Amino acid sequence: MTSSRHLLAVSILGALLSVALTGIVVAGALPNNLNVSATLVWGTKEQPKDKGLKRVNAKLQKKLHSSFKWEHYFEVSAKDFAVNDGKTQRVRISKACEIEVKRLTGDELQLKLIGHGKVVVDKKHQLDKEDSVVLGGPDKNNSAWFVVLQFK
Numbered sequence: 001m002t003s004s005r006h007l008l009a010v011s012i013l014g015a016l017l018s019v020a021l022t023g024i025v026v027a028g029a030l031p032n033n034l035n036v037s038a039t040l041v042w043g044t045k046e047q048p049k050d051k052g053l054k055r056v057n058a059k060l061q062k063k064l065h066s067s068f069k070w071e072h073y074f075e076v077s078a079k080d081f082a083v084n085d086g087k088t089q090r091v092r093i094s095k096a097c098e099i100e101v102k103r104l105t106g107d108e109l110q111l112k113l114i115g116h117g118k119v120v121v122d123k124k125h126q127l128d129k130e131d132s133v134v135l136g137g138p139d140k141n142n143s144a145w146f147v148v149l150q151f152k
Contacts, residue, residue: 033082034109034127035152036101040077040093043070043136044143060148064134070144083109099135099147111135113147127151 041056043064053074055061064073076094083089088102088110100112107127113120113135120137136146 032085034084034101034103035080035082036089037150037152038079038081038091038093038099039075039148039150040097041136041146041148042074042076042139042143043068043146044072044074044141045070046142047072048074063132064146064148067134068136068144068146073146076145093147097145097147099149101149111149113137115145 039056039060041060041064042053056064056073056075061073064070079091079093081089081091083101083103085103088100090098090100092098096116098114100110100114102110102112104110104124109125109127110122111125111133112122115137121135123135125133132148132150134146134148136144139145
């Protein structure tokens with residue numbers, strides 16, 4: 001009787017261990033998500049008439065102003081999304097603007113900025129710690145628009 005209880009206990013323990021190890025292997029095989037925050041920004045030299053526009057935060061203002069000629073930067077919209085390894089995620093940021101992020105291999109990304117249905121920027125990007133990238137194009141009336149991608 002004791003021998004059969006011992007055999008049953010060992011069998012149950014073996015089954016539980018097998019299930020636990022399978023769970024670890026399956027969890028390890030799941031795609032690694034890359035969290036992305038996309039912010040559509042409008043840059044202009046003149047103070048806009050629309051007083052309802054939200055200025056970008058001071059850190060982003062400084063980053064954009066150090067690289068570009070515009071005096072004022074405003075957040076038009078923002079979206080957060082995730083991209084799995086080997087997958088492509090396309091996100092509409094506004095009526096006229098979309099971003100496409102594809103995870104290639106490891107930390108390499110393919111980025112496409114689409115404006116009015118046309119690809120404006122198509123580039124590869126290597127991720128770094130606390131990384132961000134700015135993509136953009138010209139707009140009417142001596143202004144420009146940018147998409148700032150922050151990777152987490």
